[in-house]
Amino acid sequence: MKTAASVKQMEAGTALKTGSIWKEYKRHRSLFLLLLPGLLWYVIFHYGPLYGIQLAFKEYKIFNGIMGSPWVGLMHFERMFSISDSFFQIMKNTLIISFYHIVFGFPAPIILALIFNELRWNLFKKITQSISYLPHFLSWVVLAGLLTTFLSPNTGVINYIIELLGFDPVFFLGDPGYFRFTLVMSGIWKEVGWGTIIYLAALAGIDPHLYEAAVVDGASRWKQIWHITIPSIMPVIAILFILRIGNLMDAGFDQVLNLYNPAVYGVADILDTYVYRVGINQMQYSFTTAVGLFKNVVGFIMILTANYCVKKAGEEGLF
The missing domain is CATH 1.10.3720.10 (MetI-like)
Structure with missing residues (x-):
């Protein structure tokens, strides 16, 4: 069984690791800024459209919109x-x-x-x-x-x-x-x-x-x-x-x-x-x-x- 001391030590190690990771991010922030346009492109054009997957389980009515269209299951x-x-x-x-x-x-x-x-x-x-x-x-x-x-x-x-x-x-x-x-x-x-x-x-x-x-x-x-x-x-x-x-x-x-x-x-x-x-x-x-x-x-x-x-x-x- 893990003692209270070992648990605290693990938590401290995790916090230290997280802190060092954020320090690395901060130190190389210019490189991450260069990466930002690519990430935004993926978020907008690849992950954003996943919202529309629910259309596969609805009977889409153009005047009701996606949220207002009725569910039809696996029809x-x-x-x-x-x-x-x-x-x-x-x-x-x-x-x-x-x-x-x-x-x-x-x-x-x-x-x-x-x-x-x-x-x-x-x-x-x-x-x-x-x-x-x-x-x-x-x-x-x-x-x-x-x-x-x-x-x-x-x-x-x-x-x-x-x-x-x-x-x-x-x-x-x-x-x-x-x-x-x-x-x-x-x-x-x-x-x-x-x-x-x-x-x-x-x-x-x-x-x-x-x-x-x-x-x-x-x-x-x-x-x-x-x-x-x-x-x-x-x-x-x-x-x-x-x-x-x-x-x-x-x-x-x-x-x-x-x-x-x-x-x-x-x-x-x-x-x-x-x-x-x-x-x-x-x-x-x-x-x-x-x-x-x-x-x-x-x-x-x-x-x-x-x-x-x-x-x-x-x-x-x-x-």
């Missing part, structure tokens, strides 16, 4: 699963497209970063890095217009090359068999260069003495990459993989909305576009809030699962 969730044909097809599309993004899109910046790291001609390296970054700064509205022009079955440059090779033109954005492929490849093209930044920073932190020792031992460049480079950046890969798995239910709203059309709804309609179409266009706010809440709960579960698996594999997780 919207029951409706969500009762329209099984359309909802589960949308779920299937979301998971398939997101799975393709993970399988093909997640390794792409890692591979490109490794290639950049092996380049020895600095001028060429800087030019290619800058070119690979550029698509990230263009919105999907602009890129959708470019892709529509380039991939047009009648006047597009890509189909012109395909016809020169003796093949029939392909309607990449209107054929359900090609749309997902086009979606994933265009997503990689847009974000692969930007995604290399974190990996290049991780590569820059590797101790060069490791490579010198490997050269002395007679290791080839490939063996150096396999046994030194990749293991050294594996913690960064693990953390980004966890975050990507957490976004499994996000298949790219901006991209899909700007590229899809009624001809490919069967393979392209995802949860986010469904929420936009039904929630905004048809003003079914409560139902689509329930759909969004379901999506976020699944994403949270996926983060916990991925973090657990990564830690079991011997890497450091997020928590």
